[in-house]
Structures are given as structure tokens and as C-alpha cells.
Amino acid sequence: MSAKLPLNSVELEAQGISLAQQLPERAIRGSVEIDGYHLATITIEPQGERIGTALLVPGYTSSADTFNGLLQPLSERGYKVVAFSQRGQSLSEGPDNTDGYALERLGADIHDIISKLELGNDVHLLGHSFGGVVSIEAVLQDHSPFASLTMWNSGPRNMGGDLLEQRYGLLEHGPRAYYVGSQLAAGKDPEADIKGELNIIEQYYYDRLMSTNPAQLEAGINILIDQVDRTVELSRTGIPVLVSHGANDDAWPIEMQREMAEQLGADYWVVANAGHSAHADRTHTSAQLLATFWDEH
Template identity: 30%
Template sequence: MWREIEPDERLELTIHGFRVVAYVFGSGPETLFCLNGGPGLPCDYLREAHSCLAERGFRVVAFDQLGTGASERPDDARLWTIERYVAETEAVRQALGLGPVHLLGHSWGGWLAIDYALTHPEAVKSLILADTVADMPHLVSELERLRAALGPETVAMMQAHEAAGTYDHPEYLAAITLLNYRHVCRLPEWPAPVRRSLADWNMGPYMTMQGPNEFLYTGNLKTWNRIPDLPNISAPVLIVVGEHDELTPACALRMKNALPEGARVNVVRNASHMPFYENPEGYYPPLLSFLESVTG
């Protein structure tokens, strides 16, 4: 269903003194506001996967978070906090005059969406938590399980490089590459929007907030846990997770069990962390069904 579409509007905003670039598709009465993963990735990969929903009557909005894509890239690690990104998201929503939105957060964007929904509940009509988690320590235990499938010798090798800080060693990178093809995107050739976002990755926010790769968390979010606060989310929620996702179905279940009754879960078969590219037939119909149910 996805395809690359030129935005109807490309807007340069001044947000808290910095240039932030937003993209708008369509002009429908209901807004799907997309928060992409990373941290440090341009929004291309998520924007291109959801701009097609403009043809279903939605106004689809995405933006390059500060430090990414066409937005300004200050070199100040103090800026890379989830609290500042929550404030930025709200400032973008207000600057664009979006009103209450259907908020879709993917991966790191899901952590941001959770904190945003708890901080600004009046701004969220519904919440789509795609390939994300609400409990980082639990995720770390799940990642250890995924890493263990590589075998004890490979795990010992990875741990030795992590202790030494030699994340760029070829044998360590080979193990991470294998994990990426198992749990990030299982397609033999990754789609152009994904490759484009990855090629322009700003590792400053990523290293500060997350760590050196998708399977090692050392940044300022490594103890982040919002499970105790999820009962306070009153908006309807759809949780999406790939069958082989690095942010695993167990993480999705943990969120569902903590949310108020009625939260939906879509486990996308034969997909990992990019289900909108890996299995569009398993991703889009449940998403559209959910959005139709909350826009009624």
C-alpha cells in the first residue's frame, strides 16, 4: 500500500529557537501525527509508509525531529532528552494548528508518544504504538534472549567487544548485522525510504539516548519505564508488533496488560520491526479498521 508521495506542504518552523521541518499530506478533517524512530533518524521511512493514508481522508503529518533530516542539527548533547522532545512535539502540533490528533509512534517514536500522551492527554484522540515498548529494562532482557540465539561463543564475543568499547570491530558488526536482518527488517533488500533514513542517521542523539546499536542500551533512556503510568492513558490504543520484532511481542503484551481494558494488539506475521514494509497486508487493514473505529 505504501509508496513515495510528494508532500502537499513542506513547512519550516521555528521551534524553541531551532529550525524544524514538517511535512503535510492531504487535508482531511482527521490528523494522523507520526513520530518516527531513532533517535536521530530523519522521518523519511515512517513518512513514506503512512503518507498514503491521505488517500483515505486523513491529513498525515510528520516532522524531522531536532537533530535529524532537514531540521537543524545543533551539537549539544544536553538537548537529547525525551522531555525536550515531548515539548518539541507539542510545539510542532500547536504551530501547525493540528488540534487533537491520532498519534502514531514507531519504535523510539512510541516511547515519545507514550510520554506525550501522558503529558498532553487532551491533544490525543487515539494512540498507535507501533513496534515499541514502555519498559526499557524489560526490553533489555528480551534483547538478551534474541542475542542468545546467536550461540554462546558469539554472545561472549559481543560482550568482550562491548566491555572494550570496540563496537566497530568487523566480527561485532557482523553479529549486529545478522540481528538486524532477523529483527529489524527481514526483507532481502531494504526499501529506499529505510535506506535513505539510515544513511542520514545522526548518531549524536542516538548514542546519548539509546546506545551504539539496536541491541545494546547504554544511554539516558536505559532505565525508562512507563508501565506504572499506562493506566492513566484514556485514549483508545492500538499496539502493533512484528512477529519477529526486536521490540518483541512480549513487550507488546506487557503494554497491553498495563493499559485500560480495550487496547487492541496486531501481531503482524512474517515481519519484524518494519511491518509496514515487510507485510503491508498484515499492517494496513488493522490500522485502518482501528482508525475508522475511533473516527466513526
């Protein structure tokens, strides 16, 4: 009889255990000062011999904690893993003007983190969603520190959909507009926060959103709206690439992600029974998939 796998992050959330509470005991919270701002980091050292190092970049309204479920299984596969909150995201500091969140600056933050944490020149870079857009920028700035790039539920160009509508809501009503929109889409009360009726998991995501710098949110949505396809440039770097997404990913069109993988000659892996945050829906499976790709490079 095979051993029972640990619960996925979404299963732990169903028990009232938030992402922040899913941090492994061996993981260490810290921060790195970059450009005058402290960016939050989470680091876990490998169990046994170190095979490699990975740097994980979170998505648009996310934070370093989104990857907490991956840390333990990746460390068991021999990887030192560092996750961080991008500037202005929850847990990190950032400027109050959108100019401080230019894509070039966000990409440079990745290089600064690698340098300040002395991660070396063979870093496996993973960008989830918006983090993938930033990761491509970092690789194109200088690909020499990277052993590989993983585009994790992330695409090459403007995803379409309701980005313009989201930006309008943000500019008119502030960050809470995103909360109201998600509540309405889920058929839930958009005033549950005002009424104090959020459960522990809902409160976690609400606090994460509302502790994000509004300038970061505005700049980020502009970057997503203006995103242009840089696949050809990326292919010229020669860096090994994995394109992977949940089978039910509802952000970038799946066909768009598949085409990117084909153009890059990249590995292309689909995680069954998972959505846009495949690492939350299928945590152990995602960790083993990533470690297997990194092992090969």
C-alpha cells in the same frame, strides 16, 4: 479478480528505490522551528473529506522518511498525516549537547509541532520504536490533544539485549560504530563504506545515520537504557491505545508488548510476516490497520 496491491517499502528498496524516493507526489516537505531548531516535516492532505489527523514519530536512528510508504494509503482513507524527524535526527537540526535531548524536551517537541502546525485537539499519535517512548512522554505531559496513541513496535520499559554494548561502541567510536555493528551482524564487509562499495539503499541508510547528531544518538540510547514502565500512568489518562508490532519484531520482547496491551486494555494487533518496521515490510496492510483503529476513535 482483486486489484494488485502497491509494493511494500522493502520491495521498492529491493528495486533500488530509497525511502526518500518513495515520497508521494502529493506530500509536501517542510520544517517547523522549535526551541531555535528547524525540525523537518512531511505532510500529506487527505483525498476527499478529512476524517482525522495523524502525527507519526520515528524511531531512534530513523527520520520522517521512514513513513513515506504509509502516506498515500492513509490519505486515501481520509487522513491528514504529518511525519517529522525528531530534533537531531537526519533532516532536522538539534543541539550538540545531550542535555538538549532530555525526554521531557522531546515530548514537548510533539506538543509544539501540534501547536505550530495547528493540527487541532484530536490527533492520532503514533510512535515507532523509540518514538513510542517519546510519545508516551508527550501523552503524560498533556493528553488533551490526542484522540489516540499507537505504540508501533515499541515497548514499555528497558528492552534488554545489547543496549549497554551499543552505548559503549557509540561513545568509543562514534556513530559509525552502529554501521560497523550492523554490517558484521549481517555478515557483510564493515569497510564497504570506506571502499565506496555501498549500493544506493545501503548508502541511504549510511547517510541517514551519519547525518544524525551524535548528541542525539547518545541521549537516545541513554533514554532507552533508563526506560521505566509508565503503563499505569498511561492507563489513567483514558486515552485509547493500540499496541501493534510485527510478528517477527526483534526489539522489545513480544511478550512485553503483549503484557502492556493487556494492562492498558488496549487493542492488540500483530502484523504477520513483518519485523520491527512493520510499515516497511507490510506497508499497505499496516496503513489499513492503522486507519481502521483511528476510524473507531
